[in-house]
Amino acid sequence: MVASGFIVIGSGPAGLTAAETFRRAHPRIPVRILTSDAALPYAKPPLSKAYLCGRDPQLDLHNPEWFVQNGIELHRGITVDHIDLRNREVVTAAGRRYGYWHLVLASGAKPVPLAVPGGEAALSLRSFADAVVLRMAAKNSESAVVVGGGLIGCEAASCLAARGVATTLVAPEPVPVLRRFGLDAGERVAKMLSDSGVRFAGGARVTAVDDSGVILGGGARVEAELVVSATGVRPDSSLAAAASLDIEGGRVVTDERMHTSAPNVYAAGDVALAYNVTAGRRIPSEHWRDATEQGRIAGSTAAGYHAAWADVPEFSCVIGKYELTYRGWGTGYDDSALVEGRDGFTVTYRCGAEVVGVLTATANPGA
Missing domain, CATH: 3.50.50.60 (FAD/NAD(P)-binding domain)
Structure with missing residues (x-):
């Protein structure tokens, strides 16, 4: 078995950011990313936007040399079989064991x-x-x-x-x-x-x-x-469930610092149901920006620093010449009010007197 260190399962925004954050704090502790994806870590939002539309946006987040220079082992095409909490090991389908001091579950979601x-x-x-x-x-x-x-x-x-x-x-x-x-x-x-x-x-x-x-x-x-x-996605929480971590609605339950119910095990991104300090409750993370922030918090927490999830979730999408941007909790509302604008519209969502979300659509004349 290789030397124990900091392990991330998943190479999406949460996993990559967790590894980057921990590496900056601890330059000598082994850092490993285990991912089933055969590709280098890439930006996902452009896939359904510019890339599918026929353009060639920059997708790779880092080249292979970056991982070598930063001392982060990227193991691609790896299937993790199970997590051994008692011995603090991650076991692959091939039987290889990776010991961990800290483990971040960032396994994302799978299409329904x-x-x-x-x-x-x-x-x-x-x-x-x-x-x-x-x-x-x-x-x-x-x-x-x-x-x-x-x-x-x-x-x-x-x-x-x-x-x-x-x-x-x-x-x-x-x-x-x-x-x-x-x-x-x-x-x-x-x-x-x-x-x-x-x-x-x-x-x-x-x-x-x-x-x-x-x-x-x-x-x-x-x-x-x-x-x-395009019938939705489902959190990939099977490893966490098999390890008997606390699960709610198919997601791994965490506090605001991304701690799960197991010592030194964290979850971030699509797979997590994290407590948000500003919201005062646990909410799902479903988009790139939130996953990146949760990965940063998981890496910081594992590195020994205080960090907590307090950001209001935000995401955008592109439909034709319009860009839609949503900022809010995304967990339901009582009523909404739409205001038309010259180049789009804005919808404000409320629960009682509290604003819980705002959707803005703006036309891009050059699109």
């Missing part, structure tokens, strides 16, 4: 499969490998169906349409992003999609996928050469 006959043929968009396959498929397709009316589905559909692919977005809700942002915002997002060349088929469920497209409830068919599943 399209659970219908033929659903396995649908492409997803979660990893760089997914994006490469999808972009190549889009280049060779004249028509597409995107299943799922959330933000990723909307971004993917607008990008496919921008590339000249006749695209239909299918969702069970009457408007896109209904569950997250409500009817008023959803109606305007539907208009954005329409303006981008996307046909929105709301109130419809896909019941099967075949070689010629998808079949909807009631037997209607939408023909497509390409089918994309």
Whole structure:
């Protein structure tokens, strides 16, 4: 077994930032990142935006030399079998054991499969490998169906349409992003999609996928050469659950410093349900910025410094010529108020008298 040190499971924003933060504080303690991803750590937000739209944004966060220069071991394509809490070891599927003094679980989330006959043929968009396959498929397709009316589905559909692919977005809700942002915002997002060349088929469920497209409830068919599943993600908390860590709603429960229920074990990013000091409760982290901040806090805590999660979550997405930015808790609201602007709109969400979120849509004239 190799010398014990600081171990991170996962190479996304939470895991990479945790490793960077700990390394800056402790230049001599071994730092290792174990990831199932075969690629170098990369930025995920551009995958459903610029990259899928056909542009080539900078995705790599660090080159191989950076890891060598900073003394961080990056083990790619590694499957972790289990965590041995008693002996403080991470055990891979190949049987190799890595001892840890501190361990950060940053295993992220996995796409929810399209659970219908033929659903396995649908492409997803979660990893760089997914994006490469999808972009190549889009280049060779004249028509597409995107299943799922959330933000990723909307971004993917607008990008496919921008590339000249006749695209239909299918969702069970009457408007896109209904569950997250409500009817008023959803109606305007539907208009954005329409303006981008996307046909929105709301109130419809896909019941099967075949070689010629998808079949909807009631037997209607939408023909497509390409089918994309954007039906959500599920936290990848299986390692934590097998180690009997506290889990709630499929996420690993942590305090504001990212401590889990096990000593010297932390969780950050999509897999974590962390206590936010400002909110006064635990809330899920679902986006890049939050995951990065939680990774910084986990690395700082493990390094012996005081840090606590207090930031208000924030994220953005791009649909056609519009950029949508949301800042808030994202855990429900009682009512909302929409204000139209010259180049977009703003929706304010409240629980009682408290503002719990603000969604802003702004047109980019150059888009």
